[in-house]
Amino acid sequence: MTVTEIGSPRRRKEDQRLITGRSRFTDNIVLPGMLHLAMVRSPFAHARITNLDTSDAAAAPGVVAVLSGADIQDLCGTLPNAWPITPDQKSPHHPSIAVNHVAFAGEIVAVVVARSKSAAQDAADTVDVDYEELPVVLDLEEAEKDEILAHPDLGTNRSALWIFDSGEAGTGGNVEEALSQAREADDEILVERTYYQQRLIPAFMEPRSTVVDPTGEQTTMWSSTQVPHILRLMLALTLSIPESKVRVIAPDVGGGFGGKLQVTPEEVITMIVARRTGKPCKYTETRSESLMAAHHGRGQVQRLSLSATRDGQVTGLKVQLLVDMGAYLGLVTSGVPILGAFMFPAIYKFPSYRFECTNLFTNKVWTDAYRGAGRPEATFAIERLMDDLAAELDMDPIELRRKNWIPHEEFPFTSVCGLEYDSGNYEAATAKALELFGYDELRAEQQRRRDEGDPVQLGIGISTFTEMCGLAPSRVLGSLDYGAGGWEYAQVRMLPTGNVEVVTGTSPHGQGHETAWSQIVADRLGVAFENVEVLHGDTAIAQRGLDTYGSRSLAVGGMAVVAAADKVIAKAKVIAAHMLEASEDDLEFAEGTFTVRGTDQGVALGDIALAVFAAHDLPDGVEASLDSDATFDPDNFSFPHGTHLAAIEVDTETGQVTLRKYVCVDDIGNVINPLIVEGQVHGGLAQGIAQALYEEAVHDESGTLVTGSFVDYLVPSAADLPSFVTDRTETASTTNVLGVKGVGEAGTIASTPAIVNGVIDAVRHLGVDDILMPCSPSRVWAALQGAEKGRGADAAAPTVNSPEVADRDIASTGAVQTGTAQGDEQ
């Protein structure tokens, strides 16, 4: 039997409990005598609390306690930010419950604890809070002026300024020289643009939920978190409880997308209340609370300057970001744009590069990791910019990319940021994508429609991308001032029955680790896939780990599993030699059995496991255990890449955008399970397309979240999306022995610019060169109307890129708006 689990489309082990309703989501947990928490949240985005009266709530039926910020402030300090990106980074005190000052709508001002959830919610409504409203700052360009302050005590909205300059770093030339040269030389061109990354809401399907059981030697927390290990450490640090007294369990977790990579006020509060009352406590948020108070993602103003020769060679790229922190710094809030800093040069050989980001506070919930974290923002900007440059040069955008990308034969390649791209083949992925797409035919159809003045115009959207996965080499994180390392942990345990238990420090929430890790171990140890059990998400079982985010699980966590399995084989070999009365040098291991070379004598790993358990006759100095653990710290990131193409139809009379065809060819290195990979790509595409066409966190002028429910926040349904054409090229990563790169974020990163480039390509000849995301019918229609007027009055191409709040309000219901509903100004 040849074992070939790796690469096989195994159906998932996880599915059985999930399809039969026997899942273990946190809100399903019920403990004896459990109390329920309800949060009282500020309706104002910025206010002083002048009075807080909890007496009615405290006297309500079923209520056990009502706590304010003052009641717990001595216990819980400030919520953690693990990534101070500069030594002088400003960070406001971030209490779990606000004390005197609230800085965003939805901030917790009190908690009600009662014997039932409905009693807690009813009583929460009776907590009487007086607020003195303060002026709010919401817009980044306003925040930059420092006229209205999100936190008056800080004296500024600026949290940090972070700069990378290739000239200073010695990794490239001086960008200012390149830009000024382009400004002056006739044979060069300078393209300057400002793009906006709207705020998005991760919108995982399972609202966050936490159960804390303090009735034991250890306090046990179940939480719908991506990061049980980090959470345990942070709870211990924040609440001054020894780690050994805290156990965190992430049972089945209903999606995360970065949105559950956090130490939340709700978790800290539930912990405090449970320990104080001595009873199990549960808090499960409503969807409205989740949209309002779980962290958001994106939120950037991107000011870009790109210089190039007239024949299309880019000479320099300068990026200036304004980044929306929201009101506080969450776990990695400030570091998100830094992850993007390294990705603006993308797949290109740009000779000079400068990146500056200004992190700004606003009176909104804080931002933090959201699928791709920094990299989608960077990819969007550079891919939009390359299309704009191609348009300025009247060059095919594919041709422009070819002129600038890193040729296959030049890998490994050190980017202008100093990253070493280990492997890649942009030519192969692009060629395959163009063929699957039918690029030339669609270009011909586009021309036909333009010539005929068809009311429905066709656009072709292109996005090439690379990202860095495998977060992260610990030394790199150290150089970026991140507060932890990037290693991962695994344990492989041979059981007497010959079955195998694998413990992983990664903590999945839909990624299928139980299946993929089983495949890896089955191949490595030569045991049956069915005989491998994968354990995760419990700090009492997986005693070490750094959890799941940033497509790191396979490239780092999977490698730890390989390392642990290899140690088991090495241990077993000593015992096999003893059992076979042979020299270790004469043994070979294949398909789960050690054989003496050149003979038919052999012993299976399962038999060795049983012999170790019995321990009747072990060689001297060998312990009675066939378990091993390992940590893996990558030497380098891995760099998935791909080419995505979208055919977009834009109805110029209504502004309606229709995605007609989507083709992507991703190169994620070697593949463990193609079925899981395909699922991750589909889901990623849906999320990226949603940013381009549907989703936006909209606040009104007072800072209230307008998109506060799924009625207003448009997570696309099955009816809003087409089926995708997905394919792969496989260029093995050379930074790990599995040759894997990571897939979780690829679809999201690449699809947003592909879609928006396609929308613009459909209407650029009508005078539109920018449309704010999401490209709702009302925005597209308005851009077309503006272009019509602009062309009549002025030859300059008009743009619609001003993010007025009013425009966002219209866009929030954009999916049901059409041009005719707006009235025709012509």
Next chain:
Amino acid sequence: MAKKPITLTVDGVTYTDDVEPRTLLVQYLREQLGKVGTLVGCDTTNCGACTVHLDGRSIKSCTMFAVQADGHDVTTIEGITAADGALHPMQKAFHESHALQCGFCTPGMIMQSIDLVNEHPDPDEATVRENLEGNLCRCTGYQNIVKAVQAGAREMAGTPESTEAGAA
């Protein structure tokens, strides 16, 4: 709050209970009967995670009160697996087609899909997408769900007797 008595059948078992009139059907199922396979994902009837069958048709159990289910027959995700553990064809199809990732929307998706196929025994892609509009999934991008529903439909057509208890 004064409680009202209700009698209803859930997954083939008849229950008589006193409930507050404001208790939603999904709360009753989860909190009083322990039917935690039915999940709650939103508070505006948009996500569909709580979809169950009432007298054989799909409903969102967060959108009706438990008292309104008095005298009716409810089937949850826990009731569609046969007594011998055999999966419903739609459950099998979701597994085979990799139509789930985190699995939170899955019980609701499966319940909605069964109703969809009961109404459209051989649905094309557009019909599937249109009829799943009220069930949100954040993980899969829906493509494999669509595939699963079509595969489940074929399987269900080959098994005329629905294994579902109480189906109309």
